[in-house]
Amino acid sequence: MKKMLAMLLTAAMTLGMLAGCGSKDSGEGGDASSESDKAYVQDKGTLVIGITDFEPMDYKDENGDWIGFDADMAKAFAESLGVEAEFVEIDWDNKILELDGKTIDCVWNGMTLTDEVTSSMACTDAYLNNAQVVVVPKDVADKYQDEDSLADLNFAVEAGSAGEAEVSARGLNYTAVTAQADALMEVAGGTCDAAVIDSLMAAAMIGEGTSYADLTYTISLNTEEYGVGFRQGSDLAEELNAFFDQSYEDGTMAACAEQYGVQAALVSADSAEE
Numbered sequence: 636m637k638k639m640l641a642m643l644l645t646a647a648m649t650l651g652m653l654a655g656c657g658s659k660d661s662g663e664g665g666d667a668s669s670e671s672d673k674a675y676v677q678d679k680g681t682l683v684i685g686i687t688d689f690e691p692m693d694y695k696d697e698n699g700d701w702i703g704f705d706a707d708m709a710k711a712f713a714e715s716l717g718v719e720a721e722f723v724e725i726d727w728d729n730k731i732l733e734l735d736g737k738t739i740d741c742v743w744n745g746m747t748l749t750d751e752v753t754s755s756m757a758c759t760d761a762y763l764n765n766a767q768v769v770v771v772p773k774d775v776a777d778k779y780q781d782e783d784s785l786a787d788l789n790f791a792v793e794a795g796s797a798g799e800a801e802v803s804a805r806g807l808n809y810t811a812v813t814a815q816a817d818a819l820m821e822v823a824g825g826t827c828d829a830a831v832i833d834s835l836m837a838a839a840m841i842g843e844g845t846s847y848a849d850l851t852y853t854i855s856l857n858t859e860e861y862g863v864g865f866r867q868g869s870d871l872a873e874e875l876n877a878f879f880d881q882s883y884e885d886g887t888m889a890a891c892a893e894q895y896g897v898q899a900a901l902v903s904a905d906s907a908e909e
Contacts, residue, residue: 672869673716676740682713685725685739687793687814691839691895692745693722704763704895708888709743712878726813728795731755734866741871742864745833747797749859756864757872762879762888763861763900766834767801768852770822770841776851779829788828791821798831801856816840819847831856835897860902 676682684706686693692705701722713720725733730746733739734756747765748758771779771788778784785807792799794811798818802809810827812818818830819840834855841847865871882888883903892898 672740672866672871673874676718676871677716679718681719681721681740682709682716683721683723683738683740684709684744685730685733685742686722686744687724687727688816689745689814689833689836690816691835691897693743704891704897705743705745707891707894708882709741711882711887711891712875715878716874726795727793728811730795730864734864737866740865745835745861746864747833747859748862749797749800752862752864755867757867757869758862758864759872759875759879761860761862761902763835763897764902765859765861765900766855767798767831767857767859768834768837768855770819770830770832770837770850770852771828772822773849773851776853779853781854782856785829791818791827791830793818793832797857797859798833802831805856819850822850823847835900839896 686701686705688694689703691703693701693703694706696702706720706722709722710720723739725739725742727744730742734742742756745763745765746752748761752758769779769785779788782805785805788807790802790807790809791812792802792809793815794813796815798815799809799811809831810821812821815830815832815836818827818832821827822830832852834852837852839845841850841852863872863875865875879888889898889901892901
């Protein structure tokens, strides 16, 4: 009888140890869908934001600090969570890998809400309207006023961007570069005939009074919207939606947008919820 009780006790202890190990493993291996991403970010004390150099959304000031409409809103959101905002430049084509690998916590960089993005990330509601526009030298702009005129051009586009998707869908010739800013450099340097970039970037970075005074943009290839992406299953997407709603209501988002000249592109809170 004593031997049987001892055997039963040993078996019970073994099962308890195995159950404990199983619980620990599932906790450590869980993703954002099985644990709070908000708690993860707050525990480590930083919100790591994946970006590229993209004026007026994310760019550096004369002191080397990241500023811009997205950067300033990201700092404010991080503050609302009680953490620091940390900006990391990423290869845009690898943004989903960076996010899933937890080298960044979100992609907040004028990101177009494409099917690929919305199926791979937990995304916020749209907060800005945008379009992909064709950029060419001013002295030849009159030749490129419709899509048919683009057939023989060699474009520079950011790899993995909405701009690349638009030129690819039309069967146009293009060279993929690391960032939209690099695409402008290719056109300015004469190594590519044209670029396709975000309209908000074009408005801020080309034309009179900019570093690219000899460039202009002609036609739009689409209309689109920006959103912020988190890991799949993350609770931070809804947290940021609530933050956006509050920022619309108290006027801080409009003030920030006006500071960077993107106020006309703001999506109203009511429109974002539809």
